[in-house]
Amino acid sequence: MDNREPQQKEDSFGSNQDSSIQIDRAITDAQNLVAYTAREGLEVDEEILKTLIIAKTKWDAGVWSTEFTVQFWEAFRQMNQLIKPATVASVRAICLEPKKSGFRGFLQSQYGRTEASQTVTRYTIWTLGVLLFVLIFQIYWVIGNSLSVKLTELLDNEIQLTNAINQAILDHSEIEVLFKLKEEEGRDGRADGSYEFYFSPDWERETLEVIAERQRLEDELEALRTQLERNSAILLRWSIGWQWIVVSDEDIPPNEEIEAQLEDLTKQIEKDQVLINDQDVQKEIDDKKKELEELEKKLADLDNRLATLVNQAQTQATTDNIGENETGTLQVNPALDQIVKEREQVLSAITEMKTWLGQSNLVEVIKTQRQTKLDTIKAEKAALERQFNREKTKEESRRVRLSTDFALIILQSYLLPVLYGLLGASVYVLRTITREISNKTFSEESNRSYLLRLALGTLSGLIIGWFVFLLPGQSIVSSISPLALAFLVGYNIEIIFSLMDRLIERFTKPEEDSPVSPTKPDEGQPDGENQTEPESPATV
Numbered sequence: 085m086d087n088r089e090p091q092q093k094e095d096s097f098g099s100n101q102d103s104s105i106q107i108d109r110a111i112t113d114a115q116n117l118v119a120y121t122a123r124e125g126l127e128v129d130e131e132i133l134k135t136l137i138i139a140k141t142k143w144d145a146g147v148w149s150t151e152f153t154v155q156f157w158e159a160f161r162q163m164n165q166l167i168k169p170a171t172v173a174s175v176r177a178i179c180l181e182p183k184k185s186g187f188r189g190f191l192q193s194q195y196g197r198t199e200a201s202q203t204v205t206r207y208t209i210w211t212l213g214v215l216l217f218v219l220i221f222q223i224y225w226v227i228g229n230s231l232s233v234k235l236t237e238l239l240d241n242e243i244q245l246t247n248a249i250n251q252a253i254l255d256h257s258e259i260e261v262l263f264k265l266k267e268e269e270g271r272d273g274r275a276d277g278s279y280e281f282y283f284s285p286d287w288e289r290e291t292l293e294v295i296a297e298r299q300r301l302e303d304e305l306e307a308l309r310t311q312l313e314r315n316s317a318i319l320l321r322w323s324i325g326w327q328w329i330v331v332s333d334e335d336i337p338p339n340e341e342i343e344a345q346l347e348d349l350t351k352q353i354e355k356d357q358v359l360i361n362d363q364d365v366q367k368e369i370d371d372k373k374k375e376l377e378e379l380e381k382k383l384a385d386l387d388n389r390l391a392t393l394v395n396q397a398q399t400q401a402t403t404d405n406i407g408e409n410e411t412g413t414l415q416v417n418p419a420l421d422q423i424v425k426e427r428e429q430v431l432s433a434i435t436e437m438k439t440w441l442g443q444s445n446l447v448e449v450i451k452t453q454r455q456t457k458l459d460t461i462k463a464e465k466a467a468l469e470r471q472f473n474r475e476k477t478k479e480e481s482r483r484v485r486l487s488t489d490f491a492l493i494i495l496q497s498y499l500l501p502v503l504y505g506l507l508g509a510s511v512y513v514l515r516t517i518t519r520e521i522s523n524k525t526f527s528e529e530s531n532r533s534y535l536l537r538l539a540l541g542t543l544s545g546l547i548i549g550w551f552v553f554l555l556p557g558q559s560i561v562s563s564i565s566p567l568a569l570a571f572l573v574g575y576n577i578e579i580i581f582s583l584m585d586r587l588i589e590r591f592t593k594p595e596e597d598s599p600v601s602p603t604k605p606d607e608g609q610p611d612g613e614n615q616t617e618p619e620s621p622a623t624v
Contacts, residue, residue: 107153110160111140113172116179117163120524126166135159173527174520177203199528200521207517207534211510218503224322225495231319232488235481238312245305252298259290309474316481319488326491342472349465356458365450369441376437379430386427393420498546501570505545508574509538541574548573548580 114136121128139156142148164172177199263281281287397420443449513534520526548570573579 111143113176114139114160116175120175128166132159132162170524173529174525177527200526204517207513211514214507214510218507221500221503228322228488228492231322235315235319235485238308238315241308245301249298249301252294252301256291256294263287313477316484319484323484323487323491326487342468346468349461352461365447368450369446372437372441379434383430386423390423500567501545501548502542504567504570505574506542508571509541512575513537540577544573544577544580545570
């Protein structure tokens, strides 16, 4: 018994404390209700006003009684009935409250002291922030989509121009074949395989248009490739955040053939650049002179051998045996012919060498020849580098296009619908706050429903694409863009719930049995004769 008394006293103390808190809050609400009815011009019974007004005085003075408690709660109930559709919570939210401390106090001083004004300010800033994000990502998507479309157009134009250039080359080849056939028929071809028509006016006239068209197409292709490189560079910067998904530069397969040719040409250029100096040129001249001396010695040796063979032939011709002479002549002639041919080759090489060494300003001539050769190699290397860069640019454009397409799909299918759904829900929340404040039904508990509305609007924007196929093909809704539809669904989530209900109903609703049409009586017989009478229970 002694153990229960402290527990009962403690429970009684706790119950009294909770009751005191409720009465204290109700007295504050009662003062707000009185101010609200006075501000709105509502007629209130004088006894109710008197009870609610003196309640605070009695509570502060500590003269609160049980009889007055009953009187206060009854007056409080009647006041709640009078202010409908407003409620105590809504009046509390739209009426001024005592200034709070801390951050809430700062917000009250800056944006208003009521919960309603703070909620309006908070959700207005939130909606403007969401709108800013929507604009940023929408502009980002529009720029990327425009660049992607332009890149696709440039790549298609490049293919068309390349095909046109190949056709022009083919046309030029066809004209060349016709001229060759015509000249061969007339037997005007040269013995060395060259043709005279290349220098004729007819050839220039026939190929002038083709050559000009080919040159124009090549200029257009070069300008287009420059534009393609510029567009790819801009698009590369646009999609820099998405390139980690596509293969990196290290994963691009190199063109080993072109790289090997460029390496050989680079080595050749380095080697030839060293040779363009007076010392190396003079060394080449000295080497040629030594080579000339060797050729002259070889020529003298061939002359001696030739003289010996001729003497042998003359000695054999003086013998008495003619058969042996003829046989001997046949044996000498092949060796003599071989020496004569070799002597002619050496003599020709000597003549060519003397002519080359006899040129005036031979050092400058050699330098010019070497420089010309070097320029030719450099031009060939530059052409290969352009080809290598074009292929590299094409590969980079392909990778940029892949990353751009991926980014556009992510933006258009997921991120933008979510933002538009969230924006639609934010606009709905602002409109709802305005209506509730106007109708005096806004309360602090409304924030929970607003947060739920924002979450549902966001999810609705994400999943709207899943249910587009349920819309009729000829309906007005089906012609709306997905982003606009995501905004509408975020504003009114009942649309998505309706789509979900239709989807569930399509798979769960049983098929109704088709009604059986009544049997028509035969013509010429009275009604009822063909009807089968039901069997009696006994028969069954």
